[in-house]
Amino acid sequence: MPKIPECDRCLLYAQNPHIICVVHPTGVDGNSCLDFREDPNAESVEPWEPEAATYYNGELILQPNQRWTREEQLELIDTHPMFTGKCPQCQHEFDHDYTAWVHWDCPECGWMDDSV
Structure with missing residues (x-):
């Protein structure tokens, strides 16, 4: 039924x-x-949610294994040029169309992105 x-x-x-x-x-x-x-x-029952899983639209989705800790992920968001538009070492500003870039190597100081 x-x-x-x-x-x-x-x-x-x-x-x-x-x-x-x-x-x-x-x-x-x-x-x-x-x-x-x-x-x-009626009893309100919270759905059971195992660690590294989340409910989306009523379906339990397992999160992929992360290679970085939560703290490392937050630091990446705060410092990576993809999110800031600036080199984390010398603060050189990348072109404004930086959202489509794959490699983030700074032409000013030589900083190289090793996160990919």
Whole structure:
């Protein structure tokens, strides 16, 4: 039977394995129900979320393994020319169309990007 996630929190939910609810005994067609009524007594259950995973649109997505720690990632955002537009060593400003660049080597001081 096509039961949607909201059914468990609905006043009309039958709590029966053979009937979904009094209005839609066999379930609803689609991803939502126009007759949904929030049950104030329903238990609010947070979905379990393992480490290195996140829910997106109700689906659990595993995050890829990161080669940098969280602190290293934040430092990269604060200093890398891709985000700042400037060389982290000499503060030379790159051209304004720097968002399409792949290699970030500074022509002034010789700093070379080794993050790629």
